Amino acid sequence: MIAQTAPATHSPAAPPSPAVPKRRRRKPSLYRTLSRVLILLIVIVQVYPLAWLFLTSLRTEQDFATGDPFALPGSLTWDNYARAFETGDLGRNILNSFIVTMGANLLIVLFGMMAAYAIQVLGFRFSRFVRGLFLVGIIVPVQIALVPLFIDYSTVNLLDTYQSMIIPLAGFALPMSIYLFSSFFEYIPRETYEAASLDGAGPYRIFGLITLPLSLNTVVTVVLVNSIFIWNDFIFANTFVLSEDLKTIPLGLQNYIGAMGKVDWTATFAAVCVTITPLLLVFLVLNKAMIQGLESGATKG
Amino acid sequence: MLPNRSRTSVLVFLLPPLLLYCAAVLFPILQSLFLSFFSWNGISDMEFVGLQNYVRMLTADDVFWRSFFNALLYLAICLVLQLGGALVVASLLTSLRRGRELIKTLYLLPAVISTVAIAFLFVRIYSIDPVGLLNQLLHWVGLGSFERAWLSDVNTVLAAVSAPEGWRFTGLYMLIIYAALIAVPKELEEAAVLDGASKWTLFTKIRFPYIRPVWITTTIMATTYGLRGFDIPYLMTNGGPGQSSELLTTYMYKTAFTSTDFGYASTISVFIVIECLVAVGLILFMLKRKADS
Numbered sequence: 001m002i003a004q005t006a007p008a009t010h011s012p013a014a015p016p017s018p019a020v021p022k023r024r025r026r027k028p029s030l031y032r033t034l035s036r037v038l039i040l041l042i043v044i045v046q047v048y049p050l051a052w053l054f055l056t057s058l059r060t061e062q063d064f065a066t067g068d069p070f071a072l073p074g075s076l077t078w079d080n081y082a083r084a085f086e087t088g089d090l091g092r093n094i095l096n097s098f099i100v101t102m103g104a105n106l107l108i109v110l111f112g113m114m115a116a117y118a119i120q121v122l123g124f125r126f127s128r129f130v131r132g133l134f135l136v137g138i139i140v141p142v143q144i145a146l147v148p149l150f151i152d153y154s155t156v157n158l159l160d161t162y163q164s165m166i167i168p169l170a171g172f173a174l175p176m177s178i179y180l181f182s183s184f185f186e187y188i189p190r191e192t193y194e195a196a197s198l199d200g201a202g203p204y205r206i207f208g209l210i211t212l213p214l215s216l217n218t219v220v221t222v223v224l225v226n227s228i229f230i231w232n233d234f235i236f237a238n239t240f241v242l243s244e245d246l247k248t249i250p251l252g253l254q255n256y257i258g259a260m261g262k263v264d265w266t267a268t269f270a271a272v273c274v275t276i277t278p279l280l281l282v283f284l285v286l287n288k289a290m291i292q293g294l295e296s297g298a299t300k301g
Numbered sequence: 302m303l304p305n306r307s308r309t310s311v312l313v314f315l316l317p318p319l320l321l322y323c324a325a326v327l328f329p330i331l332q333s334l335f336l337s338f339f340s341w342n343g344i345s346d347m348e349f350v351g352l353q354n355y356v357r358m359l360t361a362d363d364v365f366w367r368s369f370f371n372a373l374l375y376l377a378i379c380l381v382l383q384l385g386g387a388l389v390v391a392s393l394l395t396s397l398r399r400g401r402e403l404i405k406t407l408y409l410l411p412a413v414i415s416t417v418a419i420a421f422l423f424v425r426i427y428s429i430d431p432v433g434l435l436n437q438l439l440h441w442v443g444l445g446s447f448e449r450a451w452l453s454d455v456n457t458v459l460a461a462v463s464a465p466e467g468w469r470f471t472g473l474y475m476l477i478i479y480a481a482l483i484a485v486p487k488e489l490e491e492a493a494v495l496d497g498a499s500k501w502t503l504f505t506k507i508r509f510p511y512i513r514p515v516w517i518t519t520t521i522m523a524t525t526y527g528l529r530g531f532d533i534p535y536l537m538t539n540g541g542p543g544q545s546s547e548l549l550t551t552y553m554y555k556t557a558f559t560s561t562d563f564g565y566a567s568t569i570s571v572f573i574v575i576e577c578l579v580a581v582g583l584i585l586f587m588l589k590r591k592a593d594s
Binding site: 049052134139234280283 | 319325329343412413418422423431500521525536577578
């Protein structure tokens with residue numbers, strides 16, 4: 001018995017996927033029903049906490065402290081958001097996260113493309129060794145760099161700067177980016193390069209006129225995937241940044257834990273909602289591209 | 302290789318990325334290795350102590366071993382939730398005909414949320430006063446006796462800080478495995494079904510062997526990510542109560558930045574790197590060998 005051949009009779013909310021051709025029709029089976037229920041349950045587990053987070057940010061403090069956590073809020077209030085903006089400098093935090101994400105992404109894309117071009121297209125005697133060297137960065141945990149970088153930064157006065165976050169974030173993301181660009185460059189036919197070479201184009205012109213424009217899709221993938229991790233980076237920011245002016249979102253959120261661990265939860269949740277909105281919007285708008293990127297990233301390996 | 306390339310052009314393209322990479326990744330690894338032979342608090346003179354840090358770590362430091370075993374358990378929980386959950390959902394998803402895209406998006410949603418936000422969220426989910434989601438749920442299904450303050454109970458705290466990490470990334474691995482599953486040639490599956498293969502045989506004999514390369518990649522990804530897990534335990538419990546949710550990474554962090562024992566912290570760092578390399582080596586060895594047999 002194959003479940004996937006049965007007709008889809010329910011799930012009205014979901015859009016039909018046009019790519020799936022009509023197959024043989026069979027009666028719904030127990031297996032199908034069970035798997036539907038299981039999927040639904042798992043999706044609830046994944047999504048409900050986030051929905052709850054949002055609902056809580058609209059509750060009154062009173063309601064939150066006493067009520068049943070699953071209950072819908074008795075009355076909705078935007079007060080929490082007002083308090084959230086009073087407590088922290090959310091705008092500043094979002095701006096900082098934006099600067100760091102953009103800076104790191106620029107390095108990751110540009111340098112990733114350049115290194116992949118040198119290794120994959122230009123080629124040189126030790127290219128296999130250099131590729132292996134970059135692979136190390138995929139395996140080692142980022143924590144290894146904290147103590148050395150902290151010491152190095154304090155000798156060259158880089159502590160508490162945007163660069164102190166951007167450098168390690170870009171450095172540790174570089175291997176994956178090189179890997180993605182390399183595997184894309186493999187698909188560009190050699191004849192393209194040879195023809196350009198015969199026309200007298202050197203390596204720089206070929207990079208600018210052929211490789212770069214062709215890789216725009218990969219650029220989108222690399223940027224989207226890395227942005228998730230960089231936007232949410234906690235450990236580098238927490239280690240290297242002290243001043244309020246430079247705090248990114250994850251650090252800004254920590255300000256909501258008051259003295260003696262007392263937390264204004266509803267305001268905190270409001271702040272969380274505000275800070276996850278930018279990335280969430282990008283994700284929801286571009287989720288097709290992002291999902292494709294994540295899928296292609298690993299399956300090519 | 303391009304015919305017109307010159308040595309300079311290779312250097313122009315390779316040097317800037319390599320320099321950044323060396324500064325941020327390779328050089329710090331070597332520096333950690335170097336520092337691990339010293340005793341240094343960041344202010345006074347560095348003192349060469351030879352292998353003393355390693356001897357202390359391996360023979361005299363109970364907290365280190367506690368953190369090591371905690372980290373293994375943390376890793377195990379993350380792997381089960383992430384890879385197990387991912388495989389189940391991906392398999393189920395291939396049997397759906399509608400709404401696949403929607404479910405993929407929803408499932409991936411937690412991966413977009415920052416760890417600080419997740420830590421806040423789960424502190425409330427686990428809380429007992431006011432009653433959090435988990436305890437309320439247990440109460441409703443009649444398991445009230447299991448209600449507890451999950452984060453202050455030494456028996457549950459490690460599982461409680463591992464679960465959010467597993468929860469967060471299971472969507473990511475699901476996507477990857479799903480993409481591999483739908484690439485399994487339909488003819489193979491149909492032929493097996495014609496031969497009377499059950500769902501289970503179909504999975505173990507056709508689908509899984511076919512996606513094995515991707516499975517190896519995802520296992521390595523999940524393992525290395527699990528071993529570098531830090532944010533959520535650090536934010537939710539800071540390793541406590543006692544050392545019951547201390548991981549090697551949080552222990553290293555505290556040794557470095559709370560006790561400012563840079564030498565010993567580097568020794569732990571070196572151990573973490575070796576641990577990651579060994580783990581990846583083991584995975585490749587085990588999964589490759591199975592594939593050959």
